[in-house]
Each structure stands twice: as C-alpha cells, then as structure tokens.
Amino acid sequence: MIQQIYPSAAHPFRYELNKDMQFAAAHYVPSESAGACSRVHGHTYFVNVTVAGDELDESGFLVNFSQIKKLIHNRFDHSLLNDHSALFSDEDPNRYPTTENVARIIAELVSDFLAQTVNKPQCVQIFLRETPTSYVIYRPYAAGGNRHE
Incomplete structure (x- = not known):
C-alpha cells in the first residue's frame, strides 16, 4: 500500500x-x-491526482477512481514517454517529457476527461514523484485562482 502525505x-x-x-x-x-x-x-513514477468538486454523479462518486487510473496508468505504464507524440515532442521544450511537463500533461488529461462529466469536478493538483528524492507539484489553477463553474 502506498501511503504519503501531500x-x-x-x-x-x-x-x-x-x-x-x-x-x-x-x-x-x-x-x-x-x-x-x-x-x-527509466523511472517508477508515483502520481497522486487530486480532484475536487461540489456535486456527486449519479453513482454517488465525485469521479470513479478506476477512471482516473485508466487515464494515466493504462496510457503510460511500460512505455517510452517520448513515443507519445500527441503529448510530448522533441522539438518544443514545453512538451519535453520532464517531470514538470509530465505533471502538467497528466493534469490536462484528467481535466479534459472531467470536463465531459455531468458533475464537472476539477483537477486541482498533480503530485508526481520521479525518484525517491525528487518530485513536482502542478496546480492547474494556481496562477488564476480556482475555476468554480
């Protein structure tokens, strides 16, 4: 079991x-x-996705945990991140697969998925650990405040 305070x-x-x-x-x-x-x-990346909202869906979930796992784990596990050319690029430093950019792209994937749900929760934080001593926190709305729509 993974246990950590974020x-x-x-x-x-x-x-x-x-x-x-x-x-x-x-x-x-x-x-x-x-x-x-x-x-x-290679790395064994550890990610924590934080989703927040005011309304639950028809199943009583903010979002089903398994849907978040499918978005991230099923896409990236046992792959070369650079090969995900729709997400990463060798030409644009904003799309190099650095920990910072990977965290942002995970947030974008989660946010795009959540925008399609009925209750529209928000991705408010991605914690991405690349090594036991190095991690990045990405907060999609930190610069402009939370989007509470």
Whole structure:
C-alpha cells in the first residue's frame, strides 16, 4: 500500500478525491543541458491526482477512481514517454517529457476527461514523484485562482 502525505491545494469545493498510482516508464530529455537525462532511462513514477468538486454523479462518486487510473496508468505504464507524440515532442521544450511537463500533461488529461462529466469536478493538483528524492507539484489553477463553474 502506498501511503504519503501531500501538500494540499487550497480550493473552495466540498469534496476532494485523491487517487494514488504508479507507472513504470522510460524517457529522455532532448536537450544538451539535461546532462545524463538526455539519454534514455527509466523511472517508477508515483502520481497522486487530486480532484475536487461540489456535486456527486449519479453513482454517488465525485469521479470513479478506476477512471482516473485508466487515464494515466493504462496510457503510460511500460512505455517510452517520448513515443507519445500527441503529448510530448522533441522539438518544443514545453512538451519535453520532464517531470514538470509530465505533471502538467497528466493534469490536462484528467481535466479534459472531467470536463465531459455531468458533475464537472476539477483537477486541482498533480503530485508526481520521479525518484525517491525528487518530485513536482502542478496546480492547474494556481496562477488564476480556482475555476468554480
């Protein structure tokens, strides 16, 4: 069992759901300044997805945990992140598969999925651990405040 305490994202919603998962994936950062990370190498990534909202769906869920896992784990586990060309690019530094960009892209995938649901919860935080000592937190609405629609 994975147990960890995460920094909290401030939000105005009544419900908060957190889904932990991990996936094994390789990547490289296509930049000379990335040093050793410019060569193909792998990680067991650990991700926590935080979703918040005020309304539950017809099943009494904010969102079904299994749907979040399918979006992330089933897509990225045992893959080369650079091969996901719809998400990552060797040409655009904003789409290199760095931990920062992977966290943002996970947030975008989750947000796009949630926008299609009836109750429209929000992805408020992604915690992505790349190694035991290195992680990134991405908060989609930190700069402009939470979108409470």
